Amino acid sequence: MRISPDGTILIYSKGPEIGQGIKTAFPLIIAEELDADWTQVHVQQAAINPVVYGRQSAGGSRSIPASWDQLRTAGAAARSMLIAAAAREWRVPVEQCQAEKSIVIHPGSGRQLSYGALAEKAATLPVPDEKSLRLKERKDYKLLGTRVSGVDNRAIVTGQPLFGIDQVLPNMRYAIFEKCPAVGGKVKSANLDEIKKLPGILDAFVIQGTGKVNEVMPGVAIIANSTWAAFSAKRALKITWDETAASTDSWSDWIAQAQELSRKEGSTSLLSTGDFNKAAADAKFVEGYYRYPFVAHAPLEPQNCTAWFHDGVIELWAPTQTPEAGLAAVAGVLGMPQEKVVVHQVRAGGGFGRRLINDFMCEAAAIARQVGTPIKLTWTREDDQLHDFYRVGGFHAFKGAIDKSGKLVGWSDHFITFTADGQQPTSGGDLRPDEFPAQLLPHVHLTQTMLSLKTPTGPWRAPRSCSIAFAIQSFIHECAIVAGRDHLEFLLEIFGEPRWLKEGDPYALNTARAAAVIKLAAKQAGWGKALPKGRGLGLAFHFSHAGHFAQVAEVSVDANKKLRVHKVTVAGDIGPIINLSGAENQVEGCVIDGFSTALGLELDIKNGRIQQTNFDSYPLLRIAHAPEVAVHFIQSDYTPTGVGEPAFPPVAPAICNAIYNATGHRVRSLPLSGEGFNV
Amino acid sequence: MKLTINGKEHTVADSESATPLLWVLRDHLGLVGAKYGCGVAQCGACTVHLNGTPVRSCVTPAAAAAGKAITTIEGLGNAKGQLHVLQEVWIEQDVAQCGYCQAGQIMSAAALLKQNPKPTDADIDSALSGNLCRCGTYIRIRKAIHTAAARLNGGTAV
Numbered sequence: 153m154r155i156s157p158d159g160t161i162l163i164y165s166k167g168p169e170i171g172q173g174i175k176t177a178f179p180l181i182i183a184e185e186l187d188a189d190w191t192q193v194h195v196q197q198a199a200i201n202p203v204v205y206g207r208q209s210a211g212g213s214r215s216i217p218a219s220w221d222q223l224r225t226a227g228a229a230a231r232s233m234l235i236a237a238a239a240r241e242w243r244v245p246v247e248q249c250q251a252e253k254s255i256v257i258h259p260g261s262g263r264q265l266s267y268g269a270l271a272e273k274a275a276t277l278p279v280p281d282e283k284s285l286r287l288k289e290r291k292d293y294k295l296l297g298t299r300v301s302g303v304d305n306r307a308i309v310t311g312q313p314l315f316g317i318d319q320v321l322p323n324m325r326y327a328i329f330e331k332c333p334a335v336g337g338k339v340k341s342a343n344l345d346e347i348k349k350l351p352g353i354l355d356a357f358v359i360q361g362t363g364k365v366n367e368v369m370p371g372v373a374i375i376a377n378s379t380w381a382a383f384s385a386k387r388a389l390k391i392t393w394d395e396t397a398a399s400t401d402s403w404s405d406w407i408a409q410a411q412e413l414s415r416k417e418g419s420t421s422l423l424s425t426g427d428f429n430k431a432a433a434d435a436k437f438v439e440g441y442y443r444y445p446f447v448a449h450a451p452l453e454p455q456n457c458t459a460w461f462h463d464g465v466i467e468l469w470a471p472t473q474t475p476e477a478g479l480a481a482v483a484g485v486l487g488m489p490q491e492k493v494v495v496h497q498v499r500a501g502g503g504f505g506r507r508l509i510n511d512f513m514c515e516a517a518a519i520a521r522q523v524g525t526p527i528k529l530t531w532t533r534e535d536d537q538l539h540d541f542y543r544v545g546g547f548h549a550f551k552g553a554i555d556k557s558g559k560l561v562g563w564s565d566h567f568i569t570f571t572a573d574g575q576q577p578t579s580g581g582d583l584r585p586d587e588f589p590a591q592l593l594p595h596v597h598l599t600q601t602m603l604s605l606k607t608p609t610g611p612w613r614a615p616r617s618c619s620i621a622f623a624i625q626s627f628i629h630e631c632a633i634v635a636g637r638d639h640l641e642f643l644l645e646i647f648g649e650p651r652w653l654k655e656g657d658p659y660a661l662n663t664a665r666a667a668a669v670i671k672l673a674a675k676q677a678g679w680g681k682a683l684p685k686g687r688g689l690g691l692a693f694h695f696s697h698a699g700h701f702a703q704v705a706e707v708s709v710d711a712n713k714k715l716r717v718h719k720v721t722v723a724g725d726i727g728p729i730i731n732l733s734g735a736e737n738q739v740e741g742c743v744i745d746g747f748s749t750a751l752g753l754e755l756d757i758k759n760g761r762i763q764q765t766n767f768d769s770y771p772l773l774r775i776a777h778a779p780e781v782a783v784h785f786i787q788s789d790y791t792p793t794g795v796g797e798p799a800f801p802p803v804a805p806a807i808c809n810a811i812y813n814a815t816g817h818r819v820r821s822l823p824l825s826g827e828g829f830n831v
Numbered sequence: 832m833k834l835t836i837n838g839k840e841h842t843v844a845d846s847e848s849a850t851p852l853l854w855v856l857r858d859h860l861g862l863v864g865a866k867y868g869c870g871v872a873q874c875g876a877c878t879v880h881l882n883g884t885p886v887r888s889c890v891t892p893a894a895a896a897a898g899k900a901i902t903t904i905e906g907l908g909n910a911k912g913q914l915h916v917l918q919e920v921w922i923e924q925d926v927a928q929c930g931y932c933q934a935g936q937i938m939s940a941a942a943l944l945k946q947n948p949k950p951t952d953a954d955i956d957s958a959l960s961g962n963l964c965r966c967g968t969y970i971r972i973r974k975a976i977h978t979a980a981a982r983l984n985g986g987t988a989v
Contacts, residue, residue, distance in 0.1 A: 171929025171966050301925040308930035309918040309937060311864015311904035315930075318863040326858070351846070380854035383870070452868045452876060452931045452965040501866070501931030502965050533869045733925040737968065741928055744967025767873035767963060776956035778969035 153182065153230060159254060159268035161188050164198035166205040167215050168473050169304070170451075170503030172796040173734035174215050176302045178223055180731055184295045185227030185288060188267070189254035195303040197497040200475045210473040211508050211611065213697035213794025216730060217658060220792055228285040230274075237274035238265045290728050290789060297787065299733035304499060314499045316471030319458040321526035325354060328382040329515050329529060330389055331371040333538050334400070334760030335606055337393035338370045347374060347389055352381025356389075359518055365608045366541075367485050367514045375523055379530055386532070399606035399760030403446065403545070406603055410568045414441050414549040418566045418599025423585040426595035428553065431562035435553040438634045442623035443821040445754035446545040448762070449612060450770065453501025454536040457516035460526035465492050470513045471500035478510035482517040504745075505611035509541050534765040541610025542755060542762075544570055544581040548623040552631040553595065560631050560646060562595035570609070571602035578609045580616060587620060588661065588695055589628065589646050591653060607757060613745065614797035617696035622750070622822060625692040625805030630818065639691050639809065640674050658698040658727075658793055665725045666695060668786055670702040673723035676784055677704035683814075686710060690810025692802040699798025700725045703743070705779075705806040709815045715829045717747055717779040717807055724785055724799060727792040732785075739799040740781045746803025748773030752825045777831045832897050836860065837906025848894035852886075853877045855893045856903060864904035864934045868963070875962030878935035879903045885942040887961070904934035907941060916982050917941055920975045928966035936962045940976050948984055950976065 154162040163182055169175035179195045182188075198205055207218050231251050238256035239246040242263055249258050254267040290297075307314050332338070339358050347356040355375040361368030372391055376382035458469040466486060472478045475495045483490045500507055516529040531539070546569050553562030569581040576582075583600065590596045612618055632642035650664035670693050677689060687708040694701060701724045707717050720743045729735045752771045756763040764770040808819040811829075819827055832848055834841045834855070843855055856862040856879070865888050868876035872887035879888045880902040881895075907915045914922075917937050927933045936959060943950055943958035950958070955976050964972065 171927075171931075173928070299925065301922055302927060302930075304930065305922040305925065305927055308927050308933050309904070309921045310908070310914070311862070311934045313863045315866075317867065320861065378850070378854060378858045379867075380850045380858070450965060452874065452929070452963065453866070454868075500929065502929045504965075530867070533871075737925065737928055737971065740970050741967035744969060745965075748967070766871055767869050768871065772963050772965060773967070773969075774963065775959045775969040775972065778967070778973075781970060 155267050155271035157268045157271065159192050159266055161193045161254070161267070163193055163195050165195050166198045166208050168210040168475060168497055168500060169197065170210050170473055170500040170507065172210060172215070172503070172738065173302060173731060174210060175304060176300060177216065177730045177734060178219065179303070180295055180300060181220065181223040182227035184293055185224045186231045187251040187253065190295055190300070192254055200479060200495045200497065202476055208476055210503060211505065213699070213797040215794060217698060217791055217793045224287050225282050225285060228287055229280055232280045232285060233274040233277045234267055234270050236277050237270045241265065241273070297729050297732055300731045301733065315453055315501050316458070316469060316498045317453055317456045317501070317530060319469040319498060319528060321458060321460055324458070324526040324528055325523060326376045326379045326382045327373055327516070327519050327527045327529045328386045328532070329359070329371050329373050329519065330386055330391060331369050331539060332393045332395065332398060334395055334398040335365060335369070335608060337395045337398040339372060340392040340394045342372050342389065342391040344372070347385050350385045350388060352377045353385050355523070356385070357522065361518070362485055366509050366511050367481060368511070368518050373519045375527065383532060401605055401607045401757045401760050403755070403757040406545070407443070409603060410443070410547040413568055413601050414547060414566060418568070418601040420600045422567070422583060422598040422600050423590055424597050428562045428564050428595045428597035431595035432551065432553040435555050435561065436634055438552040438554065438631050440550045440627045440630050440820060442548045442550065442627065444545055444619045444622055445822060446607070446757065447543045447612065447749055447753045448537055448540045448755060448770065449504040449506035450537065450772065451500070451502030451504055451506055454533055455512035455531040456529060457513050458526065458528040459516040459520035461520045461524065465494060466517055466520065467494045467496065468513055468516065469496045469498050470510070471498050471507060472510055472513060473500070473503045473507040474510065478513040481510050481514050485514045486517055486521060504613045505615065506540060508611055533767070537765045537770065538762050541579070541608045543612030543618065544578055544609040546581060546619060550623070550627045552627065554631060554635045558635040558637050560628070560635070560642065561593060563590060563593050564597040567598065567600045569600060569602055570605040572605060574604065577602060578605060580609050580611055582616065583620065584616070588624065591661070592646055592648065606760065614696050614800045617694055617801040621692065621694040621801030622804040622808065625694060625802065626808050626819065629809045629812065640670070640679055643691065643693060644670060658791055661695045662700065665700040665788070666693060669693070669700045669723040669725050672784055672786065673702040673704050673721050676723065676782060677706065677721035679704060686814055688810045688812070688814030690806045690808065690813055692805035692809060694801035696801050697798040698726070698793035699795060701799050701802050703802040703806040705810040707807060707810040707814055709811060713829045715811070715824065715831055719780040719782065720803065720806065721782045722784065722799060724795070725788055726785070726795050726798070727790040728787050729785055730792060735785065735795050736783045738795045739783045742799035743781045743803050744773055744778050746800050747779065747807060750804035750807060750822055750824055751829070751831065752823050754823045754826060832894060834893065834896055834901060835899070836862065836901045837903060838910070843893060849892050851889050852879065852891045852893050852896050852901070853888035856888065862903050862905050866931055866934060868932070873963070874932070875939060876932050876935040878938040878962065880938060880942060883942060883945060885939050904938060907937065915941060916979045917944070917975065920979045920982070924971055924975050924978065926968055926971040926975050928968055932962060932964045936964065936972055940972070940979070944976070944980055944983060949980055
């Protein structure tokens with residue numbers, strides 16, 4: 153941070169801003185411990201320098217928990233130095249001084265000095281030992297936990313250049329890069345001579361690439377004097393692909409194969425505790441076969457990157473979630489030392505996990521090296537849909553066992569997922585043995601079968617949990633129905649005694665926190681209230697990314713399966729809240745994203761090609777169908793954790809359970825539009 | 832070809848007459864507030880006004896805007912640099928998440944308030960039906976439009 157004589161405080165926000173609000177939250181933590189006057193704070197994104205900043209990436213909802221102590225300490229250290237400078241000036245002990253809103257005060261004498269006046273002297277003092285710093289208690293917070301407007305909001309609403317796609321450099325050219333719509337296809341030939349003659353086109357060439365999907369796949373680059381010239385030429389581009397090694401994946405074939413496999417146990421055992429078969433023999437037995445589709449990230453800002461190769465250095469302006477990894481990837485692809493790669497952070501128009509992988513940076517780098525002038529690579533929406541690292545689809549053949557007292561005692565899941573290498577599940581397609589509720593039940597049998605795929609997959613908002621929660625939390629409701637029990641009571645019973653499954657580990661389930669959010673959501677939503685015919689409440693819980701979240705959806709469904717989600721009541725525990733406005737916004741967004749995805753999003757894959765290439769066939773939810781969202785946080789004293797992801801997983805099952813309670817129709821496959829529901 | 836944008840006249844080469852207005856604004860004139868999201872008038876991130884009417888600039892040829900008053904998000908406030916009430920409320924109520932769609936949302940909302948100073952939820956839903964928000968800020972967008980309408984009508988802010 154830099155404190156100027158006029159009192160303005162510039163704080164460098166170290167991580168990527170992708171809409172999760174971290175560019176406001178990080179400086180807010182520093183400002184709290186600094187006792188800064190927030191109205192005097194300005195924020196800039198930091199240079200990439202892990203030696204100075206530590207972790208500089210945005211993923212896994214880990215920004216807050218991974219940086220909490222570091223940022224508090226930084227703020228407290230600076231405050232301590234400012235106080236020390238004032239105490240020296242006044243020749244009084246530091247213990248007699250205090251700080252408030254960018255002013256150091258000596259209450260004994262009534263003397264005051266502003267941070268601006270002290271900054272120069274404070275900067276010359278030694279940085280105090282971390283252990284000597286006293287961090288604030290939650291009750292003393294003045295900024296944290298309040299609602300603070302995002303630091304870029306003025307620039308956003310006035311259309312200032314902020315995003316990756318807005319970058320302009322002198323003498324910059326505009327580039328597109330066309331790859332095979334079936335991953336793995338290579339360029340056999342292309343009408344490059346024709347393309348080069350088109351208006352505004354400066355060059356067109358084949359890039360063989362590294363053949364790695366997270367780096368540079370084979371394709372044709374077109375360089376133009378405007379984005380539109382490049383996009384127009386792209387339409388005229390005719391490439392003959394060698395598809396010998398290309399994907400021939402087919403979603404409909406996989407659906408058929410999984411259906412067949414679901415009748416048997418999986419080929420690999422993931423977890424076996426107790427004796428499920430014996431438990432099932434003595435119990436009421438429930439079965440359910442669930443399915444969820446592949447989906448795309450579809451951030452509204454398509455992938456893009458501006459790159460400039462000059463003087464043996466490559467500079468990149470990249471809307472990425474992982475600038476450090478992107479830097480390393482570019483260095484690897486170009487065969488350059490990492491010191492010769494400079495990555496500038498720019499605001500990203502949505503992330504959702506897509507920008508954890510930096511293929512677009514590697515492509516821009518490869519093109520820029522060939523061109524010599526700065527280039528901006530812009531993907532079309534179609535490129536973005538066709539060349540994503542998708543949220544993987546999956547299938548679950550569940551069995552549940554309910555004992556004579558109506559308690560869930562046995563849980564079996566044959567999970568049918570996908571593998572790219574024949575060894576491990578593909579990214580986002582693994583079922584962890586500690587996935588709820590397996591670790592809480594006495595008789596558990598989890599098996600797995602993997603189908604081969606070539607379609608690239610990757611982390612998608614709350615990876616695994618974003619899809620698995622729909623299946624698991626819906627099936628728990630099915631078990632409650634068969635048991636003849638109230639879903640709320642049945643669900644709470646699974647948690648048993650209050651305990652933290654791994655004491656001190658925020659990524660381990662805490663059954664007390666789980667029960668508390670479930671009870672709070674139910675109470676706030678009026679669980680058990682009388683509702684008219686065709687209207688229902690549905691409950692779901694999920695623990696992911698260190699966040700305990702429960703939700704109750706209130707829906708109505710008419711005779712034509714017209715669905716309305718009236719309200720979703722959310723209760724969450726992520727520890728103390730940093731920026732209440734930002735946290736509420738993330739939860740509202742998770743609910744709308746959760747409903748949007750559950751309602752209408754599904755990718756069909758035919759002959760290795762994604763069929764939904766723009767928003768006409770990939771219908772994100774629109775404003776008219778956005779439900780009311782009520783957000784309730786339990787602000788506990790646990791370490792604060794992230795909120796971009798964990799509010800997402802319970803949305804789909806809460807809505808589907810509500811649909812069952814409204815209509816008696818059990819949704820076992822997403823999206824809802826595929827089951828005949830409409831809005 | 833002459834284009835009048837935010838009250839100022841710009842000359843653009845006639846060879847760009849078929850180029851979508853969006854790309855003329857962004858690449859030729861350096862006005863990047865209007866965003867590219869889909870290129871097929873599905874997402875509304877590129878929304879600007881032609882004579883006060885919201886259009887999707889990604890499918891509007893530049894020539895079709897010649898002779899009309901083009902307003903972009905950069906020119907929505909007044910000449911003195913004061914923000915439009917919608918922009919003020921958008922900041923106060925912290926509407927944005929990633930922010931990429933918000934210029935388009937505000938342009939659609941501004942056109943709505945001009946012809947309907949007291950919109951209902953249904954009016955808002957209809958006027959903003961062409962604007963996608965991938966982050967899901969619709970609840971805040973709706974509330975902000977109501978607040979701005981109340982303020983324009985001399986009422987107290989919600």
